[in-house]
Amino acid sequence: MNEQSVFALWPILAFLSIGGGIATMVFFAAIVTPTAFQSLGEEAAGPFVRALFPVYYLFFLILAGLATLFALLAQAEFAALLLALVTGGFAYGRFLLTPAINTARESEDRSVYKKLHRRAVIVNIVQIAGFVLAILLIAGQF
Known part of the structure; x- marks a missing residue:
């Protein structure tokens, strides 16, 4: 494999990681969560979904971190910066937001919950938009 083909690999890996991230986030929000609540009922689905979110955020923390690295290696610096912010959002969700949501849920403080x-949903939407913008920036570069 020559240097040029290795260079061409980085944007492809960035596309795959970002596209996979978008697809998985949409699938989780549009299919997994509603199906869990419809099939299991709120009593069982709530704990099930709350158990999934730490894993969800950790998975995306790793995936977005890799996407950031691939964008850097593809010399798509602005896309990499954007992806670093998306990655930070997953760290925020995993280490700060999810524990706070679970605490509010357990204390039955509905207004805080x-x-x-709502903040988690907004962060997720912003992250999807960040992924989409990053993939467009990388595509426009090549």
């Missing part, structure tokens, strides 16, 4: 849940 709703506020934090």
Whole structure:
């Protein structure tokens, strides 16, 4: 493998990691969560979904971190910066937001829970938008 083909590999890996991230996030929000609540009922689905979120955020923390690295190696610096912010959002979700949501849920403080849940949804939407913008930036570079 020559240097040029290795250089061409980085944007491909960035596309795959970002595209996989977008698809998985949309699948989780549009299919997994609603299906869990419809199939299991709120009593069982709530704990099930709350158990998934730490794993969800850790998975995406790693995936977005790799996407950031691949964008850097593809010399797509602005996309890499954007992806680093998306990665930071997953760290925030994993280490700060999810524990706060779980604490609010366990204390049955509905107003705090709703506020934090809304924040999590907004962060997720912003992250998807960040992924989409990053993939467009990388595509426009090549």
